[in-house]
Amino acid sequence: MNRRDFIRKAVPVTALPFLLNGFPLRAYGRAPFLETLVAAASATDRVLVLIQLGGGNDGINTVIPLNQDSAYMNVRPNIAIPLNSVLTLSDHLDVGLHPAMGGMKSLYDEGKLTIVQGVSYPNPNLSHFRATDIWLTASDSNVTLNTGWLGRYLEDEFPDYPNDPVMPDPLAIQIGAVVSFGLQGTARTMGIAIQSPDTFYQLVNAGRGGGTDTAPDTPAGRELTYIREVAVQSQAYAGQVKVAADKAQNRSALWPAAGQNTLADQLKIVSRLIAGGLKTRVYVVNLGGFDNHSAQVDVSDTRTGIHATLLGRLSTAMMAFQDDLRLLGVEHRVLGMTFSEFGRRVSSNASRGTDHGTAAPMFLFGQPVQPGVVGSNPSLTDLTNGNLKMQYDFRSVYASVLSQWFGVSNTDLQAILLKGFQQISVIRPGVAVNVEEPDIKPTDFRLLQNYPNPFNPSTTIAYEIPRESNVSLKVYDMMGREIATLVDEFRPAGRYKAQFHANGLPSGTYIYRIQANSFSDQKKMVILK
Amino acid sequence: MKRREFLENLAVSSPSDHSFHSLTATSPRNSTPRAVSGIEPYAGVWNFQTASHLLRRTMYGARRSEVLLAASGSLSSVVSTLLADQPEPSPPLGPDGISWVHAVYDQAYGQNEGIYRNYLKAWWMGLMVNQGLSLREKMVLFWHNHFANEATDIQDARSMYRQNALFRRMAFGNFKQLVKEVTLDPAMLVYLNGYLNRGDGRNIPDENYARELLELFTVGKGPQIGEGNYTHYTEADVKAAARVLTGYRVTGSPRDRTLLNQPLGSTFDPARHDPSNKQFSSAFQNRVITGRTGADGAKELDDLLDMIFAQPETARHLCRKLYRWFVYYEIDQAVEQSVIIPLSQVLISNNYEVKPVLETLLKSAHFFDPINMGCYIKTPVDLVAGTIRQLFSELPDLSSWRNYPLADTLRNTAATLQMNLLDPPDVAGWKAFYQTPDFYKSWINTATLPVRGSYTDSLVNGIRPRNSSTTYRVDVLAYVQRFTAPGDPFKLVDDIIADLLPFDLTSNQKEYLLYHVMGLTHTAEYEWTQRWNEYVANPSNSQALTITLQALLKFVLRMAEYQLA
Known part of the structure; x- marks a missing residue:
């Protein structure tokens, strides 16, 4: 069994925050056993939150290359951010964030933000539609795919969807009106779209408080108003999503007031659904408006303007979301990632804007990330057709997330992303799965902790032998009775994994013991049904 | 092309027959305005919009081809067509194509009666879906609602068929x-x-x-x-x-x-x-x-x-029911005086022939009063049969044996939506046409509205009925190619609205469709045109476009406006 099988089959996490085998969790205190249990079970609900920055975000004014100050001022005389107001990263003094991104700067300082520089793909396309499709389908730029990268991942993981017995919840949720192409599977979309009652109201009235869109008091207007009211009610009471949302309330004081920040409004819902116990893997939210061909900055002050407002919303929403997840106790389960269909032209245009470009930074955020800056500042002078050169293929980032966060095997990764991509380290050690270890012979005998643990019905026990040995690996119960023999033979030097199936065994602690030549060791493992 | 240029072009090129009355454009009145017009002949413009209104109320959905045909003629000629006599359809069959409507009541028939009942219902649903430009099927349902009988109580599909055939034969009789x-x-x-x-x-x-x-x-x-x-x-x-x-x-x-x-x-x-x-x-x-x-x-x-x-009340009672069937449920003193009583006089003076009454009503100024447009909540059958008629370029022939599972699924969907054909709730018919104060509203609640949405979704996503190997799916590319300029996003949205909704949307709602649902980017709307042209140049490469159009269609079909006719 691999890790993701475990993730699928383990105890439903929904029960854990409240009850453990019928007992309130609190009764167990901080027993190490419990911590292991909670940590392992929580891993069953790893979540990816994808933030789409629609329109093409200007990466250069988002993550500012402070090592090229004169070139920066040179290519963008009318939109350059004054360098003294740029937020400098303490461990990367040559990398700065836009002054509106105070929240994300704090996340970076807390070790909860990763910046991947210069992300694009070969032969980039500068059409919004096509570029968006490329990012969502993870295709080569000259290939059209009919399925989304997350749709393929979810389909690979849940081939029986929507009739998967272990996954009663939606696999993916789009906050909004239309399910992202990124969630498209071969036969169907793997996601559902939901809107909160509030945003729904905004949608049907589409007035944003203007009042002019309220249906008039005519026969048709009255019937329309009635149907809209029912629609709001139906959405509000839609099954398990509503149940999950009701279980958890937002806790952070950092959330902006409703209606002020559309991204924050969407993430607020995501936060509640995650904390409320929905087992949904992927959430997709959107912040649009980045296509700033003109008036990207204010005339009087380049630190303000449309782009600053958008980055401020992104930063504030991300910060509040992270704070909320922390207060709700689910921070360790959630990885966030931003993307935009392209960055923008290096040189600004005459109307204080930027035209369509190519490479741009991606952000990964959350407690699980391996924090820092991946890659270097893009060169503002060594360009291709006036555009930045690519440092990382976006599919390398996807591959790293799928592998290190969701535990997708290399074989499956090939199938999902359609070819191999080099991985970069985006998830912290200890949290990351499938991190490749250098293939050198072990120097010592070792018996490793089984994984997953606790488990049901099976787990993997790894061991290492530095030279050919007669290996015996057996399982005992707490009374010392032998339960199973996993290995009993000569083996050459190497790293090994043995599978143990707990079929028919009761819940409880068991011991596994290795003997290899004169080396012996034993560890405990827990079966939890 | 910039968005503004697009809009200006649109304003110039927009044919007058698409110039909808907007809900917000009605003149301000103090309280719930009602039409003051009566049964005098409608003398206003006859165009796409008014033709749509007529067909939406008299048929199940108004297919664009039918509306265009109707708009190209006169109101009078269209009403004549709607009221023309039609040949009687072949009677329903049972499993394996067996004929049962003239069967003798024996043990074999008795054992299969329940099955035949469903076949009968599916057959009727099929007649609605495959109807031509005619008012007949909607009048058959009117009479069924008026003389409401429940097949479940009667337990004889033959007599239900016989009654249904009577209503059809005398639809305007x-x-x-x-x-x-x-x-x-x-x-x-x-x-x-x-x-x-x-x-x-x-x-x-x-x-x-x-x-x-x-x-x-x-x-x-x-x-x-x-x-x-x-x-x-x-x-x-x-x-x-x-x-x-x-x-x-x-x-x-x-x-x-x-x-x-x-x-x-x-x-x-x-x-x-x-x-x-x-x-x-x-x-x-x-x-x-x-x-x-x-x-x-x-x-x-x-x-x-x-x-x-x-008794004059007899004629008035029927005219009120016809009014609620075709116009609106609220009958105030003004409507009573200017519509119901004059219509009842038409009925009486024509010796109770219904056709002249329908003709008068459907050609009246009152019927085409803007205040009476878009206020009719679609019945489940309107939604089920109408949506499939509206969207499919090629309608499945539901009289065909092969398509019975689809007809049965449609019947079942309408039943789930609380309109079980041939099994109304009781002898009074469906509450939408008599129960104060809700009337039409009784069709819509938190249980039925999501089902309406999932039904329209299913037509776009593809619906595979039980016991069928066929998937029926709206060809969204064919659907938008009915319109004159699918490559112009603004025109496309306007055409879809005109095709599917009874009145125009507000500019905010259209913006939402364009920039959120279709995913256009402000100032880069021309990319839609590029995208469309790329598809036209290379039709095999259509998946992404298809998904966008499916999303757009599903969204519009889930709008509250779509529930209105």
């Missing part, structure tokens, strides 16, 4: 004649116990049919103005009418075993008739129907109907 035929209809005789209504011996007349004849089918119940007095009839009138109606029996039906081996139908049995005189109240001018004996006893029915149809 003579109301008085129809009431007579319904009175003698074997399904009705069973449903309201007419076959048990005897005046011989110690039998007490069964008043069931007589009561509904007065209360629901003809004069209608007025305000109660005294004990047992409902203005238009009294309890004593119910009893007297019941005695008039004694003696009828059903033939070929297991309900009357002694007549089982006759063909399905009804007969008058003088021995069971009450031959005494029947005294009616002042509501009927104290009329006495003289008792008749022998075979002449059956003539008392004509006397009864003559008496009932001499």
Whole structure:
């Protein structure tokens, strides 16, 4: 069994925050056993939150290359951010964030933000539609795919969807009106779209408080108003999503007031659904408006303007979301990632804007990330057709997330992303799965902790032998009775994994013991049904 | 091209027949405005919008080709077409194509009757989906709702078919004649116990049919103005009418075993008739129907109907029901005076022929008053049959054996949405057409609205009925290619709105469709055109475009506006 099988089959996490085998969790205190249990079970609900920055975000004014100050001022005389107001990263003094991104700067300082520089793909396309499709389908730029990268991942993981017995919840949720192409599977979309009652109201009235869109008091207007009211009610009471949302309330004081920040409004819902116990893997939210061909900055002050407002919303929403997840106790389960269909032209245009470009930074955020800056500042002078050169293929980032966060095997990764991509380290050690270890012979005998643990019905026990040995690996119960023999033979030097199936065994602690030549060791493992 | 240029071009090129009245554009009035127009002929513009309105109300969905055809003619010619006689369809079949509508009631038939009932319902659904430019099927449903009978109670699919065929044959026929035929209809005789209504011996007349004849089918119940007095009839009138109606029996039906081996139908049995005189109240001018004996006893029915149809209320009652069926549920004093009463006079002066009434109503200024547009909440059948008609470029032939599973799925969907064809809730028909204060609103609740949405979603995503290997899916590319400029996103959205919704959307709503649902980017709207042109150049590469159009269509079909007609 691999890790993701475990993730699928383990105890439903929904029960854990409240009850453990019928007992309130609190009764167990901080027993190490419990911590292991909670940590392992929580891993069953790893979540990816994808933030789409629609329109093409200007990466250069988002993550500012402070090592090229004169070139920066040179290519963008009318939109350059004054360098003294740029937020400098303490461990990367040559990398700065836009002054509106105070929240994300704090996340970076807390070790909860990763910046991947210069992300694009070969032969980039500068059409919004096509570029968006490329990012969502993870295709080569000259290939059209009919399925989304997350749709393929979810389909690979849940081939029986929507009739998967272990996954009663939606696999993916789009906050909004239309399910992202990124969630498209071969036969169907793997996601559902939901809107909160509030945003729904905004949608049907589409007035944003203007009042002019309220249906008039005519026969048709009255019937329309009635149907809209029912629609709001139906959405509000839609099954398990509503149940999950009701279980958890937002806790952070950092959330902006409703209606002020559309991204924050969407993430607020995501936060509640995650904390409320929905087992949904992927959430997709959107912040649009980045296509700033003109008036990207204010005339009087380049630190303000449309782009600053958008980055401020992104930063504030991300910060509040992270704070909320922390207060709700689910921070360790959630990885966030931003993307935009392209960055923008290096040189600004005459109307204080930027035209369509190519490479741009991606952000990964959350407690699980391996924090820092991946890659270097893009060169503002060594360009291709006036555009930045690519440092990382976006599919390398996807591959790293799928592998290190969701535990997708290399074989499956090939199938999902359609070819191999080099991985970069985006998830912290200890949290990351499938991190490749250098293939050198072990120097010592070792018996490793089984994984997953606790488990049901099976787990993997790894061991290492530095030279050919007669290996015996057996399982005992707490009374010392032998339960199973996993290995009993000569083996050459190497790293090994043995599978143990707990079929028919009761819940409880068991011991596994290795003997290899004169080396012996034993560890405990827990079966939890 | 910049967005503004797009909009300006649109404003210039927009054909006048798409210039919708907008909901917000109605003139300000103090309280719930109602149309002040009457049944005088409509003299306003005849265009895409007005033709859409007419077809949406008289058919199940208005296909663009039909609307264009209608708009190219005159209102008068279109109404003539709608009211033209149509050939009778082939009767329904059962499993394996077997014919059962003329079957003898034997054990084999009895065992399969429940199955035939579903086949009958699916067959009728198929007639609605495959209807031509005709008002007939909507009138068949009107009569079924007016003379509401439940197949589940009657338990004889043959007689349900026979009644349905009667409604179809007399869809725009003579109301008085129809009431007579319904009175003698074997399904009705069973449903309201007419076959048990005897005046011989110690039998007490069964008043069931007589009561509904007065209360629901003809004069209608007025305000109660005294004990047992409902203005238009009294309890004593119910009893007297019941005695008039004694003696009828059903033939070929297991309900009357002694007549089982006759063909399905009804007969008058003088021995069971009450031959005494029947005294009616002042509501009927104290009329006495003289008792008749022998075979002449059956003539008392004509006397009864003559008496009932001499009451102006009978015509008014039917006209109110037609009004609620085609226009709106609210009948205030103004509507009563300027529409109902004049229409009832048309009915009376035409000796109860319904066609002139329909003709007058459907050509009236009142019918086309903007205030009466878009206020009709679609019935489940409107939604189910109408949406498939609206969206599919090639309609599946539901009379074909191969497509029975689809017809059955549609029938079942309408039933889930609370409109189980041939099984209305009770003898009063569906509440949407009589229950104050909700009326049409009773179709929509938190249980049914999501089902409406999932149904329209399923047509776009593809629906594979149970026991079928065929997936029926809207070809969204073919759908948008009906329009003149699918590559122009603004024009496309306007055309879709005009095609699917009864009134225009606000600019905010259109913005949402364009920039959120279709995913356009401000100032880069030309990319839609590029995208479309790329598809036209290379039609095999259509998946991404298809998904966007599917999302757009599903979204519009889930808008509250789509529930209106």
